[in-house]
Amino acid sequence: MFDDRSPIYQQIAEKIKDEILTGALKEDEQVMSTNQYASFYRINPATAAKGFQQLVDEGVLYKKRGIGMFVSAQAREQLRGQRRERFFTEVVDAMIAEAQMIGIPLDEVVARIAAVRIPSGEVER
Amino acid sequence: MSLPVSVRDLQLRYGDTVALDRLSFDLAAGKIYGLLGRNGSGKTSLLSVLAAFRRASGGTVLVDGEDPFENARVTRRVCLIRDNVDAEETDRVGGVLDLAARLRPDWDADYxxxxxxxFDLPLRKRVSGLSRGGRSALAVxxxxATRAPxxxxxxxxLGLDAPSRYAFYQELVADYAEHPRTIILSTHLIEEVxxxxxxxxxxxxxxxxVHEETDTLRQRGATxxxxAGAVDAFVTGHGLEALGEKRLGGTKAVTTYGLLTDGQRREAAGAGLDIAPVGLQDLFIHLTAAGGRR
Structure with a gap:
């Protein structure tokens, strides 16, 4: 469920961000309470609260007093923008480095991308 | 309700054997603490003193600001659950639970x-007739349900099978979230908990x-x-505390203890070194292995 790569609260925050990006969590939808979350994943409630608080600080979630926490209206756009910035350095550059190391010409990589490309209507959502 | 714990220079001796050697620490009220140690490290001795099952040989122990030993005001709000139920073998399960309900001020009968x-507990069975898993289920x-502060x-x-242990962890978190209290869990099955x-x-x-926040401790370990030469240069150059090392041909892996700065991480990456996190279980093994950290 969680690994040792980074603090658990950061992994909780990342997991919720992923759910917002995939659309599993919609804008203005209520998220699980920290206690529900902690019990579900068998983690310390203080750790879960820290992860949720980070998302509030980043503007991804907002609090309604006495009711709970909700996904911010602009959360998905904001997260997509952040991930796009990281995409080329973390995903594409790493792929190119791997291809060069094992001797795959970049033309072949480009051809492959062209072959598996999803119809453009489904890319823009 | 939660109770804080404060321990100063605690010593416990059994004859010539020193079980606890000048322990000092403070536990703030209302958190869940993990007490880790190898078999025979003194975990049970320490917990027995906190719960007033034993009297300290030296130093002070304060639970909610008072010495717990022979102090009913404190002991009725402290609950120590060991690996076996503290009951007569001939008692029935239902009777053991009824007794707890009468003695414990915060007992929740519905819960x-x-x-x-x-846990599928057979109320009419005698304690002597329970399986190991049944005894553990009664214990937890x-x-x-005692909800002791x-x-x-x-x-x-530990006597529970894996599905029951996970059910216990889930219950523990859910009930703690609803009714915060100070909880100490001792274990050597670290990964699970x-x-x-x-x-x-x-x-x-x-x-x-070690006494540290779990997340901080997790970040202290690195492999x-x-x-080999580059690893040694990096470890000694930064004065890192090495807990252990392994060699395979010209490759070396050193497990270090101490927070690495971003600058140190960049330098390591530049030198072609790989830095991997160390899980709590592995860190524990390195810290407590024979000839480990002192």
Whole structure:
């Protein structure tokens, strides 16, 4: 469920961000309470609260007093923008480095991308 | 309700044997603590003193600001659950639970009922007729439903099979969230429960090795792998504390203890070294291995 790569609260925050990006969590939808979350994943409630608080600080979630926490209206756009910035350095550059190391010409990589490309209507959502 | 714990220079001797050697620490009220240590490290001795089952040979122990020993005001609010139920073998399960209900001021009968169902406890059976798993189930049911402001589980859930242990962890978190209290869990099955702990204490041969927030402790361990000369240069150059090392041909892996700065991480990457995190279980093994950290 969680690994040792980074603090658990950061992994909780990342997991919720992923759910917002995939659309599993919609804008203005209520998220699980920290206690529900902690019990579900068998983690310390203080750790879960820290992860949720980070998302509030980043503007991804907002609090309604006495009711709970909700996904911010602009959360998905904001997260997509952040991930796009990281995409080329973390995903594409790493792929190119791997291809060069094992001797795959970049033309072949480009051809492959062209072959598996999803119809453009489904890319823009 | 939660109770704080304060321990100063605590010593416990059995004859010539020193079980606890000048332990000092403070536990703030209302957190879940993990007490880790190898067999014979003093975990049970320490917990027995906190719960007033034993009297300290030296130093002070304060629970909610008072010495717990022979102090009913404190002991009725402290619950120590060991790996076996403190009951006569001829008692019936239902009778053991009824007694707890009478003695414990915060006992929740409805909650106990739900746990009895969850763990499938046979109320009419005698304690002597229970399987190991049944005894553990009775023990954790007592520990949870007592809702003591200081609740201690001394490896009491180890007799449960894996599905029941996970059910116990889930119950523990859910009930703690609703009814915060100070909880101490001792274990050597660290991987399963590490995420439950807000803070971790590691004791070894009666001494306190580590008392740290779990997330911070997790970040202290690192395994640095690469060409042997480069690894050595990096570890000694930064004065890192090495807990252990392994060699395979020209490759060396050193496990270090101490927070690495971003600058050190960049330098390691530049030197072709790989830095991997160390899980709590592995860190514990390195810290407490024979010839480990002192």
């Amino acid at each position: 106990a009922g739900r746990l009895i169902k969850q 049911t007592l520990g949870l 200081l609740t201690i589980f001394d490896e009491s859930y 590490a995420n439950l702990f807000e803070e971790v204490l590691i004791i070894d041969r009666g001494r306190l090795l 640095i792998t690469g060409e």
